[in-house]
Structure formats: C-alpha cells, structure tokens
Amino acid sequence: MESVQPTVFNPAQLYLLDVFSRIKSDEELNDIKQLVSDYYAKKLDAHLNQLWNEGVLDQKRLDEINDMDLHQWLREQKDKDNLAV
Known part of the structure; x- marks a missing residue:
C-alpha cells in the first residue's frame, strides 16, 4: 500500500x-476570477509588447501564427519535450 504524502502549500497558495475562504457570494467569486484574468492578460500583453519591441514578434510572424493549428503545435511541442527526457 502506498503512503499518502501530505500536501505542502507555498505562501502564495496559503494566502489565496x-x-x-472569505468569498461569500457568486458575485464576489466572479470579481476574483475577473481580477485574476485581468492580471494574466496584462502580463501577457506586456510580454508580447516586449517581444515586438525586441523584433522577435512582427506582423509576418503574427500572420504565420494565425494560420497555424495551435493545438497541434502544442501537442508536437509536448511530444518533443517527452522525447528529450
């Protein structure tokens, strides 16, 4: 029989x-979800702006990405990562 290891939370997880635990309504939960979504959207936007400013991302590359099957591409990347291990 396998022993069950206790979950150890990091400080961020404990804070969250x-x-x-203080959320009392669906409205409060939706507000928190929106805050988290806005946070990650802002981080992504800043990163994309940095890539654009560095010349890593340009209109040509955006057009290429637009034509890609991103789900397939991600599966291929995952397969490559698994082969590398």
Whole structure:
C-alpha cells in the first residue's frame, strides 16, 4: 500500500486559500476570477509588447501564427519535450 504524502502549500497558495475562504457570494467569486484574468492578460500583453519591441514578434510572424493549428503545435511541442527526457 502506498503512503499518502501530505500536501505542502507555498505562501502564495496559503494566502489565496485564506482569500478564497472569505468569498461569500457568486458575485464576489466572479470579481476574483475577473481580477485574476485581468492580471494574466496584462502580463501577457506586456510580454508580447516586449517581444515586438525586441523584433522577435512582427506582423509576418503574427500572420504565420494565425494560420497555424495551435493545438497541434502544442501537442508536437509536448511530444518533443517527452522525447528529450
């Protein structure tokens, strides 16, 4: 029989558990979800702007990405990563 290891939470997880324990309504939950979504959208936007400014990303590359099957591409990347291990 396998022994069950206790879950160890990091400080961020503990903080979020505390915050989430105080949510009393669906409206509050939706507000928190929106805050998290906005946070990651802002981070992504800043990263994309950095790539654009560095010349890594340009209109030509955006057009190429637009024509790609990103789900297939991600599967291929995952397969490559698994082969490398």
